[in-house]
Amino acid sequence: GQNIDQPTEMTATEGAIVQINCTYQTSGFNGLFWYQQHAGEAPTFLSYNVLDGLEEKGRFSSFLSRSKGYSYLLLKELQMKDSASYLCAGGTTDSWGKFQFGAGTQVVVTP
Amino acid sequence: EAQVTQNPRYLITVTGKKLTVTCSQNMNHEYMSWYRQDPGLGLRQIYYSMNVEVTDKGDVPEGYKVSRKEKRNFPLILESPSPNQTSLYFCASSLWAGGPYEQYFGPGTRLTVT
Numbered sequence: 001g002q003n004i005d006q007p008t009e010m011t012a013t014e015g016a017i018v019q020i021n022c023t024y025q026t027s028g029f030n031g032l033f034w035y036q037q038h039a040g041e042a043p044t045f046l047s048y049n050v051l052d053g054l055e056e057k058g059r060f061s062s063f064l065s066r067s068k069g070y071s072y073l074l075l076k077e078l079q080m081k082d083s084a085s086y087l088c089a090g091g092t093t094d095s096w097g098k099f100q101f102g103a104g105t106q107v108v109v110t111p
Numbered sequence: 112e113a114q115v116t117q118n119p120r121y122l123i124t125v126t127g128k129k130l131t132v133t134c135s136q137n138m139n140h141e142y143m144s145w146y147r148q149d150p151g152l153g154l155r156q157i158y159y160s161m162n163v164e165v166t167d168k169g170d171v172p173e174g175y176k177v178s179r180k181e182k183r184n185f186p187l188i189l190e191s192p193s194p195n196q197t198s199l200y201f202c203a204s205s206l207w208a209g210g211p212y213e214q215y216f217g218p219g220t221r222l223t224v225t
Contacts, residue, residue, distance in 0.1 A: 031210065031211065033213065033214075041218075042217060042219055043201070043216050044216070045215075087153065087154065089154075095167070096161065097144070097159045097160075097161050097167060098159065098167075098169060099144065099159075099169075099214075100156070100170070101153045101154040101155070101156075103152060103153035104153050
């Protein structure tokens, strides 16, 4: 299984940068996803990494180190609307179709 | 509009009264999955389906049943609901389970069992 861990909460100021870390125990690693979930809403996809390195998508970037079982999501130029929970998730080739999510990191953006 | 729909959105029921939460997607996705979300525990997978007539257990399948008779529908059945099944439920679908295929989530069903 993945046993995905991420911090519970982070607070940052509007315009700043925040890095959300995620660690996982690999067992047939099958790529790592990041989702954003606003309060009372469904999760929406942000990024996917399967190879080592940084993937950049506008203000959001995601990094993966397969050897270390480590990923992070980088949110730049924070806006108030970025206040949300960020979920790290992974699948495994041991059981195609099985996914595990971290408990989510609540990011609070302050003025 | 490409979407995943769930019904009902809110449900209050009593212990032991069988209920079904429907899930439907219009994207011709092969893969569908059910999750429950509880405070502090995140999303936990209940059941998933790789294709029609192919279903398998996730991490928390006890007390739930599913079926996949058509590609677009994946209902979640609680034969005898109990209070510990009070939760927020999400259905999701993706083109395929492996690889970079993101999951699209339905709006959620908030279930309360008294």
